[in-house]
Amino acid sequence: MGLLSDPNRRRALISLLTRLNSPICVVCYMAGVAWFMGLAFEPFTLRTYMSENAMGSTMVEERFPAGERALTTGREFSAHKKKAGGMPVDWLVKTMQARGLEVFTQRFSRKLPFPDENKERYMVKGTNVYGILRAPRAPRTEALVLSAPCTPGDSNNQAVGLLLGLAQYFRNQIYWAKDIIFLVNEHDLIGMQAWLEGYHHTNTTGMDWSPLQGRGGSIQAALSLELSSDVITSMDLVLEGLNGQLPNLDLANLFYAFCQKIGVLCTIQGKLQRNDWDSVSGYSHSVQTMMLMVMKQASGRPWGDHGLFLRYHIEAASIKGINSFRQYKTDVTTIGRLLEGMYRKLNNLLEPFGLLLTDYMLILTLLLHLTVVQALDLWVQLATPPPRTEDGITDKEQVRHTYYFRVLSVLTPLVISHLTGVALYTLPIQFQEMAVEQFPVSETEAVVLTAIGVYTAGLALPHNTHRLLSGEGTEQGWRVLKLVAVLYLAVLLGCTALINFSLGFILALTLVPVAAFVTPHVPKVLSAFILVILSPACTLLFSVFFFQELQELPVSFQEGWLLYLSVISQGILDHFLYGSLVYPLIALLVYPCWLLFWNILFWK
């Protein structure tokens, strides 16, 4: 291990590094992207396998018979929902009790930070109803959850009907080893958040809820059911949860295994899987599927009611019934049998699903490698002693002086950009009332426009404050600043990718080239344009269009812009309602980091 301690070899290594800096960077970046695209290529990926033995076979005999009755119950529910103008609490309580469950209710209320225009709600008040099927001879230590949201209008009645039908059927079986909780939640995610917070007695988002009366021990797995038609053509499994968390792969594989066994078409990301992976169209199809998943995961929002369970270390997924124009239809009895099979397998589960590590981190390592190489290069450049002055003496006092100013010249842009980040995080909510009074906009628009305003204003801030302190910006100064910024970016993206790989990947894809090329000596106008194009806000804008394209619902620029605004407001709402981390991450860390590079570009 004399590689680093031998000065000669060290010098050789360093010179190699500085000489080959740019090629290494390009190769790493390309390799990272190529590897990522390779993930969609089937021969490269492992066949899906079950790591939990208890999940292994689908040898359960499903007997659920009562699909028609479930639909009738669903229609009854719909009638009572219309009559009550919301959740028919009394009817649900009575119906669940008649099915032999222990029934409890939970009231909750929440005032949103600003009105949600997508779902038209501001002051939310509601009631969750849940019934617990007590497993015979089980000590109330473990539970499974089946939930169906009670949504306004005509949707999702069949899901509630099927839930009640399954409750009745499950109640008469003797093989349950875990309690099963049947939950009908109002106001979709807000109700679910209230219920989960009540169940675990935490309060992370400042919601008001009444304490729960009945519990079933620690929840092992949960499924959320969405079903809005009497017959369906295919089923879609939604996995993406809050902050890009995903349930264990075993849960997804279990679902696909049962779909195959029972003969239900199942889709991934709303797309039917194809077998022709070796053709170009087959490959592009799987790339599309993968990109859809990456985009959804990167958004950090819960894409179904299951999304909030994942925080509590509960494996959960949403099952959506889709009714399209295909010939082949599946009835509710079959879906009931599918769910019966899944719950019986989950019932056999001896321990919660184990962890599954993936090799995704390698891709990110390749991308981040680039920043590390950059940092090394800068470090080497900084560490090479400056050419000696003519008199041959370096004043000690002067060295300390330059060191002092160097620190100061790095610190000022750091502080300023982070303060801009704090402003971006706090001002939109703080100033919404004022903005509504001053300008003819709604609260939601006010919040979004303030956010965009602050974001843009951040670009125009004086970025040469270091000159006030240290006189002229030195060549050394920007190098130090860039070194700090590059290392900051590497750490930031590394940590982000650990929590949410997709978000880390998308940010790395756009920000790492910025980190690589930016210096004060590149052409200003062109570089500024590229920098803006690759900034987080523009990345989001492109992502919106790209996502629509992937979903085969292309939009015009006008619609896209409106969508973009609503995505921003939803992101902010997700943070305040469910504790999503994407908005604070972008506002407080990624945006300031990007500002540092902006700062370097305009270094004088």
Place this chain on the structure above:
Amino acid sequence: PSLYLGSISFIIGLSSPGNPKDDFQEELVIRPLHSGDIYASFQFRTVWETDFMRGNKVSHYRLFPKSLGQVISKFSVRELHISFTQGYWRTMQWGQPFQPSPPGAELWVWFQDSVTDVDGTWKELTNVLSGIFCASLNFIDSTNTVQPSASFKPLGIGNETDHRFLRYATLPREIVCTENLTPWKKLLPCGSKAGLAVLLKSEKLFHSSFHSQAVHIRPVCQDWQCKTTSWELRQTLNVVFDLHNSAQGKREWSLFKMFSRTLTEACPLASSSKIYIDITDNPQGEQFEVSPATPLLSQAVVLGDRRTFSVYDLTQQITFGTVRSLNLLIRWKSSEGDMLRPLLHAERYVAGYGLQTGEIHTLMYNNHPYRSFPVLLLDSVPWYLRLYIHTLTVTSKGKDNKPSYIHYQPSKDRLRPHLLEMLVQLPPNSVTEVTVQFERALLKWTEYTPDPNHGFYVGSSVISSLVPSIVAMDTNSTRERPLFSSFFPCKEESSYFVRVYTEPLLVNLPTPDFSMPYNVICLTCTVVAVGYGSLYNLLTRSFQIEEPSPGLAKRIANIIRKMRGVPPL
């Protein structure tokens, strides 16, 4: 023939006065529950006028099981209570049970004060009992044994209440099945051959919502003067059958349906053999109908409530009727009711998320409309949940409720669990919440159970209390009784003892990924070897500018200069 008969009677006559008397009673109580389920509680009681105390050697056994007798004398046991339970008693639906017990196995023993090494004796005793009952009681060790100071008082005679002689342990994970039932049945004088015990068929008993079997041994008074003691062995078995699962649409119960047997005789060795059916809620037969009907009625105050029972005496031939077999039938008429509001009720759960900290919440409900009463709460928490006792809060109705007595024994890692006992006053019509935060310890990798991701069990908390009786609460009772008798509530009926167990907890501890030790080792070794090694090398090695070694002439010159006292070249 007369001589022959005479000799038999002579032998019996000879043997009975010489030996101490023993007596065996059997009993089955059936209570149709509010929820439509049915609760059957068996009790077998053997009383023996003998003395196991002070190393008295007892060698002749008749009704009392020898295996238990030997255990009592060998280990100087004064009281022994052991229960095996599968399932959780649903107080909100079923009311109070006759004999409460926590899920899993529970064992508590009072030793005689002559025992010097209590811990050693306890260890041996658990191993022996483990063999007798085919259970994993041998997993009881110092890490799950506690000495409660107040919650478990002796139930038999004796003034000794020094809790140094008490040991209490639970195994919440113990699974109860046929192999535990068979040795339990073998302790009965008639085995499962005759009497009520023929009903105890495992295929039906374990097809239920709740199953609990227990053995209680204690010294009792022989007569009212209480000069000598007898030993009482009570074997109890409680089972709740689920209406939904087994009825298949028909809302009726019979002995045959519940146990797949009917009764034809009492145990010949039993002095009393009776079946009680609780008909309190059914005075005019509007809830359910019992056949065959019996003229015998009995009243008793059970758990603070005056109950009426129909009695079937199995020692009377007439009970079995003409078919010579008794198959009691209960036919439900009304549909099931709402949930009950038992006067005392408790539940417990773990709050919080993540694998670092958490909070144990224990909720105690006092549903009495106007009386407050004190309860003793006993919590025994394994050492790997490190309780932050300074975060202990007790609140009722939003206000701080200061316990009048707290006994807390902190845990020692890998040696003993936490023990927390509190005397709390529950205000009327209130919920009292006890919370305490804890930190999850990281275990050594050999200390994890084979399925560590499943989680670790924490035994039930025990809530013991004297609950004001419903009889005393009842204002209507003045109508039936003479006025002069009913001004003050009767002393013995004014409150009754209740023990409530909460559900056990399943807590996840931080668990290493056992499936990837190879990767971890490889990665760690690489990092240590390459990264740390080089860095360490750089940090510790001192770099010096190496002077080329001076020539021979110069060295000689320097030696000379040194001798002269001149600085070297």
